[in-house]
Amino acid sequence: MAVAAGTRAPEFSLARAEGAPFTRDDLLGETTVLVFYPFAFSPVCTDQLSLYDELRDEFAARGATLYGVSCDATYSQTAFRKQLGVEIEQLSDFEPKGAACRAFDVLHPGGFPQRALVIVDPDGIVRWSYQAESPSELPGANLIFDHL
C-alpha cells in the first residue's frame, strides 16, 4: 500500500518535462498532491486528469499543487497533457523505471504505478495517502479536498 500518513516522504527523483529533476526537496514549502496514474492515454487516466484539471483553481485556493506521476517517458507525458489540454505538470518515473513509485510503495507488479494519491505537507511529511482498489477505479476529487 501507498506510503503511510505521518511518515516522511521518501527520497526520490522524477523527471520534469524538460528533463530537470524533481526530488523530495521540491516538496518543501508547499502542499503537494502526487497523482500516480498507470498509463498516459489510457481511458481512466484521461478522465482522472481531465477532472482534476477542471478543479485546478480550487486546489490552488486551498494551497495545493497537483502533479501527475507515471512511468511513461517525458515525451509521452507531454503529448498526453497537450492532447487532453490540461495544465497539471507531469513527472516521469521512466529511468530507473518505477524507482520513485517503489519508494512511495505504489509500484504495481505489472511495472506501472498503482492509481494512488499522496498528499505531502510543506514540511515533507505525508499527510494522507490513498491507493485505489484497482487501477480501473477513479478516485473522486472529493477525497483530495477532504484532506487539504
Place this chain on the structure above:
Amino acid sequence: MRGPEDAPLVIVYGDYECPFCAALEVRLRARPYRVAFRHFPVRSSHPRAEAAAHAAEAAAVQGAFWAMHDALFDDQGRLEDPHLWARAERLGLDVERFDADRRSAAVADRVRADFRGGVRAGIVTTPTLLVDGRRYSGRTAIDLLTYTP
C-alpha cells in the same frame, strides 16, 4: 426536475457533449422517472460542454430549460454559438436576452454549483445516475436503464 411527481427520482450528472449521456437520455425519456439533471461539464474532455450547459440555464431563465436540454441532446454535433442561437430562436426565446444570460455570472455560477456539488458527492465521470442512494456511472448507468424491466 421533470416527470410524474410520484415516480422514482433519478438524479443525472451529465454534459451535453457526452455521447454516453445522450444515449442515456434517450432511455430516460422512455421511462416513467422523475428526473433531476445536474451539470457536470469537464472542458478538456468536451470543450463545448460548459457553453451548452450555460445555454440550457439561460433558456431556463425564460422557462425553457427542458426544451433546450432536449434540443441540445438531440443534436450533439451542433454546439457552436450559432447553433445555440438557432435553437433559442426555434424555441421561441428572446435570443438577445438568451445570449446575454448565457454569458452572465449568475448562469455560470449555477452551472459551477452543480459541478462542485457533484465533486463533493464523489462524481468522477458522466453520465452518473443516482437512484435509491446508489450510484451508476458510464456504461453501467446505460445498462441499468436498458435491462431494468
